[in-house]
Amino acid sequence: xxxxxxxxxxxxxxxxxxxxxxxxxxxxxxxxxxxxxxxxxxxxxxxxxxxxxxxxxxxxxxxxxxxxxxxxxxxxxxxxxxxxxxxxxxxxxxxxxxxxxxxxxxxxxxxxxxxxxxxxxxxxxxxxxxxxxxxxxxxxxxxxxxxxxxxxxxxxxxxxxxxxxxxxxxxxxxxxxxxxxxxxxxxxxxxxxxxxxxxxxxxxxxxxxxxxxxxxxxxxxxxxxxxxxxxxxxxxxxxxxxxxxxxxxxxxxxxxxxxxxxxxxxxxxxxxxxxxxxxxxxxxxxxxxxxxxxxxxxxxxxxxxxxxxxxxxxxxxxxxxxxxxxxxxxxxxxxxxxxxxxxxxxxxxxxxxxxxxxxxxxx
Numbered sequence: 001x002x003x004x005x006x007x008x009x010x011x012x013x014x015x016x017x018x019x020x021x022x023x024x025x026x027x028x029x030x031x032x033x034x035x036x037x038x039x040x041x042x043x044x045x046x047x048x049x050x051x052x053x054x055x056x057x058x059x060x061x062x063x064x065x066x067x068x069x070x071x072x073x074x075x076x077x078x079x080x081x082x083x084x085x086x087x088x089x090x091x092x093x094x095x096x097x098x099x100x101x102x103x104x105x106x107x108x109x110x111x112x113x114x115x116x117x118x119x120x121x122x123x124x125x126x127x128x129x130x131x132x133x134x135x136x137x138x139x140x141x142x143x144x145x146x147x148x149x150x151x152x153x154x155x156x157x158x159x160x161x162x163x164x165x166x167x168x169x170x171x172x173x174x175x176x177x178x179x180x181x182x183x184x185x186x187x188x189x190x191x192x193x194x195x196x197x198x199x200x201x202x203x204x205x206x207x208x209x210x211x212x213x214x215x216x217x218x219x220x221x222x223x224x225x226x227x228x229x230x231x232x233x234x235x236x237x238x239x240x241x242x243x244x245x246x247x248x249x250x251x252x253x254x255x256x257x258x259x260x261x262x263x264x265x266x267x268x269x270x271x272x273x274x275x276x277x278x279x280x281x282x283x284x285x286x287x288x289x290x291x292x293x294x295x296x297x298x299x300x301x302x303x304x305x306x307x308x309x310x311x312x313x314x315x316x317x318x319x320x321x322x323x324x325x326x327x328x329x330x331x332x333x334x335x336x337x338x339x340x341x342x343x344x345x346x347x348x349x350x351x352x353x354x355x356x357x358x359x360x361x362x363x
Contacts, residue, residue, distance in 0.1 A: 052148045144199070235255045
C-alpha cells in the first residue's frame with residue numbers, strides 16, 4: 001500500500017527561502033509571483049492533506065489533484081456558462097444530468113450506448129494502442145499510486161489509473177518513439193509540478209536518474225509526493241540545494257534543486273530534457289535562459305506547450321512564447337524530429353489555442 005503524502009513545513013520554508021535567493025536572471029515576477037504567494041500561503045495554513053481533500057485548484061494546476069469526472073463536468077459547465085455557450089437554465093439541467101451520469105457510472109446514459117465506465121476503459125485502451133504505435137512500455141506495466149487523498153481512480157485488471165495520469169502517460173509514449181528510455185541515464189525536468197511524470201517513467205524505467213527543478217511550492221509538492229512512492233531513491237534536498245551537484249548525484253535517484261541551479265548541473269551519459277507546460281508563463285528572454293542550459297545538458301529536448309500567442313496571453317504576457325520562439329532557441333546544433341498536436345487519451349487538447357508535443361535531437 002502506498003504511503004499517503006504528508007507535510008514537512010520546514011522543507012517548504014527552506015525551499016521558499018532558496019527561491020527568494022534566485023539571481024536576477026532567474027528572478028520571479030509577473031503573474032507567477034502572485035501564484036506563488038497564494039500557493040505558499042495555502043500550504044502553510046492548510047497543508048497538503050486538507051488542500052487535496054478540498055480539491056484545491058492550486059494543486060490541480062500542477063497536476064496534483066485527480067478530479068472526479070463530476071468535478072470536471074461542473075467546472076466545464078461553469079466555463080461554458082461564462083463563455084456564453086449555454087444559458088443558466090441549460091447549466092442547471094446539465095449539472096443535474098452530470099450528477100446522474102456520475103452516480104450511475106455503469107449505466108449506458110451517454111450517446112452511442114456508452115457509460116462513464118466505458119469512457120474510463122476507452123481512455124486506457126487508447127493509451128494501449130498508442131503504446132503499440134510508439135514502442136512505449138504499455139500502461140498495463142504499472143499502476144498509479146493513491147498517495148494523494150481522495151483521488152478519483154478507476155481499475156483495469158486490478159491496476160489503478162486516472163485520466164490525468166494517462167495524460168502524462170501520453171507524453172511519455174510520444175517521447176518513447178524517439179528516445180530509448182532503457183538506455184537513458186538522466187531526465188532533467190524544468191517545472192516538475194506534482195511529480196506525476198516521474199512516477200510513470202520511474203516505474204517503467206527504474207534505473208533512470210532524475211533531476212527536478214522548480215519554484216518552491218511546486219518543488220515541495222513533488223518531493224513530498226515522490227518520497228511517498230520511492231523513499232529509498234530520494235536524495236535529501238539539504239544536499240542538493242547548495243552543494244556541488246556532481247558530488248550529490250545518486251544513480252537512479254531523484255534529486256530536487258531550486259529552479260536557478262540548472263546552471264550548475266553537470267551530467268554524464270544520455271540525457272533527456274523534459275518540459276511540460278512551463279514556458280507558457282515566461283517571457284521569451286526568460287525562457288531562452290533555460291533553453292540555453294537544456295541545450296548544454298541534453299541530447300534530446302522535449303517540450304509540450306501552446307505554440308500560438310493565445311497560450312501565454314491568458315497569463316497576461318505581453319509577448320508569449322510561440323513555436324517560432326522555440327524553433328529559434330533550438331536552431332543551433334539541434335534538429336526538430338517530431339511535432340504533433342498534443343492530446344489527452346480521448347481528445348486533442350483544445351485549451352490555450354492548441355498545444356503541441358515537440359522533440360529536438362542534437363545533431
